[in-house]
Amino acid sequence: MTTEKEITEETPEEKTAPAEKRRRGIFKIMPVWSFVFFTVALAAGAIHAALYLSPRFADAFNGTVSAGFRFVLAKITSVYPASLAELVLLSAPVILFLVLRGIWRYMGYAKHGFIRSLCAVLSVAAVMYSLFVFDFAAGYRTTKLPERMGLTVEKTEPETLYSVTSTVIERLNAEVSDVSFRDGGASVAPYSHGELVSKLTESYDGVCAEYPFIKNFKAPVKRLVVSPIMTYTHISGVFSFYTGEANLNTNYPDFVNVFSTAHEMAHQRGIARENEANFVAYLVLIRSDDPYLRYCGYLNMYEYLSDPLWSADKDLYTKAASSLDPAVRLELKAYSAFFEKYRDSTASKVAETVNNGYLVIQGTEGVRSYGMVADLAIAYHRAGG
DSSP states (O other), X not given: OOOOOOXXXXXXXXXXXXXXXXXXXXXXXXXXXXXXXXXXXXXXXXXXXXXXXXXXXXXXXXXXXXXHHHHHHHHHHTTSSSOHHHHHHHTHHHHHHHHHHHHHHHHTTSTTHHHHHHHHHHXXXXXXXXXXXXXXXXXXXXXXXXXXXXXXXXXXXXXXXXXXXXXXXXXXXXXXXXXXXXXXXXXXOSSOHHHHXXXXXXXXXXXXXXXXXXXXXXXXXXXXXXXXXXXXXXXXXXXXXXXXXXXXXXXXXXXXXXXXXXXXXXXXXXXXXXXXXXXXXXXXXXXXXXXXXXXXXXHHHHHHHHHHHHHHOHHHHHHHHTTSOHHHHHHHHHHHHHHGGGTTOHHHHHHHHHHHHHHHHTTSOTTHXXXXXXXXXXXXXXTTO
């Protein structure tokens, strides 16, 4: 025979009372884990300050601690085949709603509920800041790439710019015979995305052997589901330092995708500045034993060189452009036609403003730094590269 016990409902205050009594000192108003995260964030702040003060320290930190973080994150997230960063971003409204709902309910459960909830929110910010510092911030404060590679960047006269552009065009034209093109002029990558990443990883091996401050490892480059929509922002790829993932907008033509993949892999390997990531991507592509990778490297670099050449001397630009192989001209014409509907989007202006602000805060020249890869390429080819 069984009898039912009387059931009474405890109030939230009664449920939390024992926990309240056990807390001592500051932990009455701050969760222990928040205290830990805040302490780590303070340590990260001190390291961040040291990165600003000493490029040599930044070099060492980026090549050891940060390299370890990027490697571990890339390996962990590689288990998930799609982009984890994209999934979190798309789920952000739901995540935010659940978090706010949880905070709102918790605020009434205990004494100091509001302050403890606020600590929880600030803890998230502390973790994000700390991860940025330990993972990627050092890359913006390292010794500049020209010095590390033994290159001399100088003010370039139009004739020198023309000479380097002509060299790139000559090498670009030499690769055309080994490249396949669709009707309409666009070139075709002769392998899958996975095979592309493998070929780039192999080419990175050679570059990293020559420049040991670049740490190579095998990791996927995730293809973004929102690529068609993302094209309106003019962003062809993005490195998520919170997840260690290199992400690719696959909506662009193949020759752009190849360069963007190599660029995001450079970020994944600790090259943070945009012009430097562009140059490392160029170096990896033109040193590959694959003709299509070399073609993509030279074609993208021609585009970076042609703008300053046009600004410096329109006659020299016209002379250089006239020497392009007809197949290359059709490729560029096809790309212009593809890009037309995305050219003047509002999303691109917003994205550029946000990206420019972020890059300026990191001590770079903002979005203008992407095009400054031309200076590195000129220095490289003047040195016999």
